[in-house]
Amino acid sequence: xxxxxxxxxxxxxxxxxxxxxxxxxxxxxxxxxxxxxxxxxxxxxxxxxxxxxxxxxxxxxxxxxxxxxxxxxxxxxxxxxxxxxxxxxxxxxxxxxxxxxxxxxxxxxxxxxxxxxxxxxxxxxxxxxxxxxxxxxxxxxxxxxxxxxxxxxxxxxxxxxxxxxxxxxxxxxxxxxxxxxxxxxxxxxxxxxxxxxxxxxxxxxxxxxxxxxxxxxxxxxxxxxxxxxxxxxxxxxxxxxxxxxxxxxxxxxxxxxxxxxxxxxxxxxxxxxxxxxxxxxxxxxxxxxxxxxxxxxxxxxxxxxxxxxxxxxxxxxxxxxxxxxxxxxxxxxxxxxxxxxxxxxxxxxxxxxxxxxxxxxxxxxxxxxxxxxxxxxxxxxxxxxxxxxxxxxxxxxxxxxxxxxxxxxxxxxxxxxxxxxxxxxxxxxxxxxxxxxxxxxxxxxxxxxxxxxxxxxxxxxxxxxxxxxxxxxxxxxxxxxxxxxxxxxxxxxxxxxxxxxxxxxxxxxxxxxxxxxxxxxxxxxxxxxxxxxxxxxxxxxxxxxxxxxxxxxxxxxxxxxxxxxxxxxxxxxxxxxxxxxxxxxxxxxxxxxxxxxxxxxxxxxxxxxxxxxxxxxxxxxxxxxxxxxxxxxxxxxxxxxxxxxxxxxxxxxxxxxxxxxxxxxxxxxxxxxxxxxxxxxxxxxxxxxxxxxxxxxxxxxxxxxxxxxxxxxxxxxxxxxxxxxxxxxxxxxxxxxxxxxxxxxxxxxxxxxxxxxxxxxxxxxxxxxxxxxxxxxxxxxxxxxxxxxxxxxxxxxxxx
Numbered sequence: 001x002x003x004x005x006x007x008x009x010x011x012x013x014x015x016x017x018x019x020x021x022x023x024x025x026x027x028x029x030x031x032x033x034x035x036x037x038x039x040x041x042x043x044x045x046x047x048x049x050x051x052x053x054x055x056x057x058x059x060x061x062x063x064x065x066x067x068x069x070x071x072x073x074x075x076x077x078x079x080x081x082x083x084x085x086x087x088x089x090x091x092x093x094x095x096x097x098x099x100x101x102x103x104x105x106x107x108x109x110x111x112x113x114x115x116x117x118x119x120x121x122x123x124x125x126x127x128x129x130x131x132x133x134x135x136x137x138x139x140x141x142x143x144x145x146x147x148x149x150x151x152x153x154x155x156x157x158x159x160x161x162x163x164x165x166x167x168x169x170x171x172x173x174x175x176x177x178x179x180x181x182x183x184x185x186x187x188x189x190x191x192x193x194x195x196x197x198x199x200x201x202x203x204x205x206x207x208x209x210x211x212x213x214x215x216x217x218x219x220x221x222x223x224x225x226x227x228x229x230x231x232x233x234x235x236x237x238x239x240x241x242x243x244x245x246x247x248x249x250x251x252x253x254x255x256x257x258x259x260x261x262x263x264x265x266x267x268x269x270x271x272x273x274x275x276x277x278x279x280x281x282x283x284x285x286x287x288x289x290x291x292x293x294x295x296x297x298x299x300x301x302x303x304x305x306x307x308x309x310x311x312x313x314x315x316x317x318x319x320x321x322x323x324x325x326x327x328x329x330x331x332x333x334x335x336x337x338x339x340x341x342x343x344x345x346x347x348x349x350x351x352x353x354x355x356x357x358x359x360x361x362x363x364x365x366x367x368x369x370x371x372x373x374x375x376x377x378x379x380x381x382x383x384x385x386x387x388x389x390x391x392x393x394x395x396x397x398x399x400x401x402x403x404x405x406x407x408x409x410x411x412x413x414x415x416x417x418x419x420x421x422x423x424x425x426x427x428x429x430x431x432x433x434x435x436x437x438x439x440x441x442x443x444x445x446x447x448x449x450x451x452x453x454x455x456x457x458x459x460x461x462x463x464x465x466x467x468x469x470x471x472x473x474x475x476x477x478x479x480x481x482x483x484x485x486x487x488x489x490x491x492x493x494x495x496x497x498x499x500x501x502x503x504x505x506x507x508x509x510x511x512x513x514x515x516x517x518x519x520x521x522x523x524x525x526x527x528x529x530x531x532x533x534x535x536x537x538x539x540x541x542x543x544x545x546x547x548x549x550x551x552x553x554x555x556x557x558x559x560x561x562x563x564x565x566x567x568x569x570x571x572x573x574x575x576x577x578x579x580x581x582x583x584x585x586x587x588x589x590x591x592x593x594x595x596x597x598x599x600x601x602x603x604x605x606x607x608x609x610x611x612x613x614x615x616x617x618x619x620x621x622x623x624x625x626x627x628x629x630x631x632x633x634x635x636x637x638x639x640x641x642x643x644x645x646x647x648x649x650x651x652x653x654x655x656x657x658x659x660x661x662x663x664x665x666x667x668x669x670x671x672x673x674x675x676x677x678x679x680x681x682x683x684x685x686x687x688x689x690x691x692x693x694x695x696x697x698x699x700x701x702x703x704x705x706x707x708x709x710x711x712x713x714x715x716x717x718x719x720x721x722x723x724x725x726x727x728x729x730x731x732x733x734x735x736x737x738x739x740x741x742x743x744x745x746x747x748x749x750x751x752x753x754x755x756x757x758x759x760x761x762x763x764x765x766x767x768x769x770x771x772x773x774x775x776x777x778x779x780x781x782x783x784x785x786x787x788x789x790x791x792x793x794x795x796x797x798x799x800x
Contacts, residue, residue, distance in 0.1 A: 014287050021282025021334045025275050028335035035219060035332055042226035051232040053239040054147050058309055062600035063573060067590035070443045074549055075542050078441075080116070081141040081148050083156065083176030085109070086134065086424040087121075088169040088431075094132035098168045105163040105170070106137055112159070114152030116142045134431030141175060148175050171424035173412050192735020196254055196728040203724040205346040209261060212344065216332050217253025220325040221246050227324075228317055238310040241317050243736070243744045247751075248681065249321035251732045252296065252688070255725040256289045256329035259692060262721045264337060265345065271356040274341070278334040286330040291627055292691045293326035295620050296684025302615045303680055306608050308601075311673055315680065322684070369716075373723075377715040380765065381708055381772035388773065391766045392643070395757065399646035401653035406669040407605075409598040410742060413437065413560055414668030422666065429559075435536050438560025438595040442529070442538075442552040442572060445588045447521050450547050454520035462512045466505060518543050522550040525582050529589075532581060534558055534568045560595045561669070569596050601672045612676060616683055624687070626789055628698055629781050636770050636778075637690045640762040641683055648682065648754035649675065656746050663737065663749065671743045678747060682754045685729065689763045692725075693718045697771060698779070707775040715768045726759030 024031045059065045071078055087102055089095050095102070102121060110118040117140040121127035128135045139156070141148060156176045163170045193214065200210035224245055228237065263285035267277035300322065303315025342350045369375075380387050408414070415422040428436050522540040529552060530538035536557040543550035554572075558564035569591050571577055579585055617638055624634035652670055654660045659667030697714030704710050733755065736748030771778055781789075 013290065014283050017286045017290070017330060018279050018283030020330065021286060022275065022279035024282070024331050024334035025278040025338045028338040031331050031335035035223070035328065039219065039223050039226065042223055042230055046226040046229040049231075049233045050229045051237075052147070052150075053237045053242065059597060059601055059604065060309065061307065062597070062604055063590065064592045064596035064600045067441070067443050067592035067596070070445075070590060071441060071551060071592060074443070074544055075551060078542070078551065081143055081175035083139040083141065083172065083174040084136050084424065084428075085139065085156075085160065085176075086136045086171045086173065086427045087163075088134045088171070088427045090133070090169075095128065095135045096132060098166060101163055101166045101168055102135065102137070105159055108159045108162075109137070109139055109156065112152060112155040114142050114149055114155070116140045129431030131431075134427050136428065139174075139176065152176070169423075169427075171420045171427060173421045173424035173428075177412075177421045187738075190735070191738075192732045193250065195731040195735075199724055199727045199731060200254070200258065203258070203721070204261060204265075204344075205349060206344060208340055209344045212261065212333065212336050212340070213254040213257030215336070216257045216328050217250050217325065219332060220253045220328040221249040221321065223328070224249055224317070224321040224324045227320065235313055236309065237313060237317075240741065240743050241310070241314050243739065243741065244314055244677075244747065245317045245321040247733065247736050247744075247748065248318050249325050251729045252293070252322055252685070253325035253329065254728050254732070255688065256293070256326055257333055258725055258728065259289060259721060260285045260329060260333050261337075261344075265349070268353045269356055271359050271361045273357070274337075278337050282330050282334055288691055288695055289326050289329055291623065292684075292688040293322050295623055295687040295691075296322045296681075298619050298623075299616045299680040299684040302612060302619075303676065305612055305615055306605065306676060308604070308673070311677070314677065318681070371716060371720075373719040374712065374716040377712045377719070377768055380715075380768045381711055384769035384772040387765060387769035391761055391769075395643045395647045395761065398757070399643075399650035401651075401658070402646055402649045404657070405649060405653050405675075406657060407602050407672045407675070408561060408669030409594070409601060409672055411560065411594060411598075414666050414742075416665040418665070433536060433555070433557070434559040434562070435556035435565070438556060438565060439593060440554040440556065440565075440569065440572070440591050440596060441593045442554055443549065443590045443592070444522060444525055444552055444582075445549045445590075446584075446586045447525060447543075447548050447550055448584070448586075450518055450520050455517045458517045458520055459509070462516065463509055466509055466512070470505070518547050519550070521547065522552065525550075525587060526552045528583050529554065529572070529581050532568070532571065534564045556595075560598075565595055566599050569599055598672070605672055605676055609676060613679070616680060620683065620687060624690075625781075625785075627691070628694060628779075629786065629789070630779050631781060631785075632774055632778050633694060633771075636767070636774070637687065637694075640690075640766055640770075641686045641758070643766075644686060644754055644758035644762050645679060645682055647757045648678065648750050651753045652746060652750045655749060664742070664745075666742065671746065674743065674746055674750065678750050678754070681751060682758070685751075685755060686758045686762075689722050689726065689759050690767070693722050693763055693767060694771075701779060707778065708772055711768050711771045719764055722759060722763065726755055726764075729755045729759070 085105070087095055087098065089098065099122070106118055106120045109115055119127070119138040119140075121135045121137050127137065141152065143149060143152070153176055156172065160170050160172060197210055197214060200213060201207060204210050225242055228242060228245065260281050264277050264281040267280050268274065272280065297319045300315045300319035304312045306312070337344065342353065345353065412421040412425040415425070417423075425437050519540045522543050526538040526540045529535060534557045536555045538552055538554045541551050541553050554568075556562075556565045556568055558568075572581065572589050572591050578587065578589070581589065621634050621638060624637060625631065628634065649670075652674070656664045657667055657670055693715070695714075696718035697710050700710035700714040700717075701707060704713075730752045733748050733752035737745055737752065739745050739748065
């Protein structure tokens with residue numbers, strides 16, 4: 001059923017929320033115990049089923065992921081994690097001066113639980129740079145990429161520290177680096193909460209009132225995180241997901257509670273009883289919270305359209321955190337208000353409320369004209385066009401760096417210069433070239449079968465190599481000896497004990513032939529690929545038992561993030577180049593590796609972004625039209641949001657890509673998925689402030705029908721609480737700028753800056769000016785659309 005009061009429709013949801021608020025106020029212990037039980041059950045299941053978070057990234061549907069899946073099917077061991085330990089020396093010495101240290105470290109690495117195989121650099125001549133200043137050893141791990149146990153990483157670090165004690169520089173890269181955040185809430189994040197508490201005390205006037213939003217926010221976060229980790233046996237949780245959920249849950253949880261408590265206090269000051277005030281606050285502000293939360297949930301849940309598993313988990317986790325925060329706010333707040341009674345307010349406010357209670361209910365819809373916010377609203381609406389132009393120019397200037405936005409994935413190349421992984425990266429680049437750190441793995445299929453002629457050619461080559469090695473060994477043993485032919489070398493090898501020596505040589509030759517013959521045809525493919533532009537080397541590494549499929553490692557001549565490397569990937573994938581690269585149309589090449597994955601992720605996100613924006617903005621636009629019964633108000637809200645987003649990304653480029661102000665210890669490309677996640681979060685949060693601000697203007701217009709007066713009065717009523725809510729949001733998000741995870745740091749900064757711009761410049765400056773310019777047209781809705789839209793009110797149930 002719908003009823004109409006003062007030209008505003010009140011819907012069933014408002015009535016239901018009014019009853020819910022009254023119930024929670026009357027039965028506070030039931031509500032509190034209920035949430036405690038839920039938290040305890042989920043907490044127990046989280047402890048029972050919790051698995052460590054993962055830093056691995058899977059991008060289904062991309063060419064690189066398909067190639068990776070093929071590779072792991074053909075060669076299961078290759079898909080496991082690996083680490084690279086880099087040894088370096090400076091000055092006049094060479095790396096051979098520390099041969100004993102390196103050999104001992106290699107032996108110790110092989111004894112670590114979780115290390116399956118160690119490639120000794122002294123058994124791999126290509127593991128040394130030409131100047132003998134840099135060498136590396138490769139660790140093959142038993143666990144998968146991104147899921148390496150802490151015990152394995154700690155054991156590797158101990159061996160590295162022991163080797164460093166000899167004076168040798170030893171650095172680590174790959175999967176033996178601690179990439180997962182060690183804590184979700186650190187000192188800096190807690191500092192953001194403390195600042196939020198200060199803002200709440202200043203806004204609400206008492207420690208009890210200020211602590212209540214923090215308590216409810218923490219309860220909501222605890223429930224959502226416990227629920228997330230309870231599911232960790234059936235879903236893969238990325239290392240970033242819990243931090244993002246905590247960040248959003250805290251921010252909106254505090255904001256939602258603040259709006260409800262502020263409305264509760266307003267009703268008490270009008271002389272309404274405590275119970276009725278709590279019920280009304282949930283029926284009105286709680287209704288607005290539900291609308292606002294729905295918008296944010298839509299924006300975040302829409303991340304599923306990207307069809308990237310870790311982003312889907314991120315989006316749904318963040319959406320669940322928002323939904324739980326809203327549910328906790330509309331149920332737990334009235335229960336806590338009942339227990340706090342009048343002590344939630346400072347003494348002076350309690351006296352004013354007592355006087356109002358004695359006087360009886362008396363609604364006050366007039367704005368206090370002496371406040372700063374009323375005068376600010378008058379100023380904005382007096383010169384609206386100048387305000388609009390000034391805001392657009394300022395935000396346009398801030399957004400200018402967005403033209404240079406560069407996207408990428410977190411790699412050692414862009415780690416902090418002081419980190420061991422960055423040092424390892426730089427040393428390998430110095431010793432082996434720019435492309436060494438970004439090898440491409442090419443899966444070759446349809447390779448011709450190895451022929452008898454191939455085997456004979458390999459045998460001849462191996463035989464020559466073996467006898468040359470014997471000759472060199474004999475020459476070192478007898479420096480004066482000279483060998484003029486392979487036959488002489490053979491004589492030296494066989495004169496001591498001819499039969500035994502020759503048998504050993506033959507066995508060695510047979511072993512190498514068996515090892516290399518199956519690579520013969522793959523080697524021909526690799527030799528042709530090596531002649532391509534931007535290829536430094538191409539080496540066959542593995543082949544299937546039947547020889548029809550194999551793996552080729554390509555070292556590009558260019559760096560992992562260079563466009564030339566991306567062009568090389570595209571050239572290898574291009575079917576038109578197949579004959580040129582392989583010498584046969586029957587051989588298929590597919591490329592994977594970090595660089596290929598990064599390129600594909602960027603392309604996939606760029607392709608899906610328009611669909612994502614269409615879903616998010618389209619659905620949210622419909623909600624805004626239904627809520628405000630207007631076309632221009634939702635359009636204005638969306639355009640204002642775009643200004644905020646452009647400014648946010650302009651700041652991100654300047655600070656995290658260009659390195660301004662020193663907030664980033666390793667400036668580099670913005671992580672590929674940051675834009676789409678930040679857009680979803682920003683849109684939802686921006687609409688929060690739009691709801692709470694424009695709702696007051698809408699309510700005033702419904703009573704007065706005076707467009708400019710309603711803007712000033714509604715702005716004066718809502719601006720103070722919107723300001724406080726924005727300060728809290730900014731404080732909490734800014735606290736995550738100190739997180740040691742670069743992705744979280746960038747998202748925290750982007751959201752803090754974006755909320756600052758959206759709340760203070762767009763919503764509290766641009767919106768009232770635009771509303772004044774639009775006048776009555778702001779509330780225009782075509783009659784045909786008015787007839788088909790459902791009649792609901794964002795303000796919910798206001799009178800009982």
